[in-house]
Amino acid sequence: MWPFGIPVTAPFIGSVSDDWFKIHRDIRYRNSFLPMIRGRVTPNGFGSRVDVTMSLHPLVGLFMIFWLGGVGLSAFAIRSASSVIPVGMFIFGAALTAAGFFPEAMKAKQLISNAANESALTPDVRFSK
DSSP, rough: TTTTTTSSSSSEEEESSSSSSEEEOOOSSSOOOOOEEEEEEEEEEEEEEEEEEEOOOOHHHHHHHHHHHOOOOHHHOSEEEEEHHHHHHHHHHHHHHHHHHHHHHHHHHHHHHHHSSSSOTTTTOOBOO
């Protein structure tokens, strides 16, 4: 895996219990917008149901609210040609957040879905703590 060919031993890092988990993907690069994944496993007839919630890290979310709120307010407060700078900053911040979060969320969803669809956990599907 990129960089430097260091293999990833498990796809996720975090805490796992009997009926819940709190994990994030084990990546070898920096991404402040990496989804924090929380889930609960509940019995459902002959199988189990896995409910998953993905969100930004709370501090990253707080920073983005502060940044986007500040530039959004200044874009509306400045009603002239110079308001294009705060509007650009707002669009850049929103695009940066979306580009960092959603591709990683899709990868994590696919990995969790593959693990949940297997009838039994195999040695290849494991979580590191």
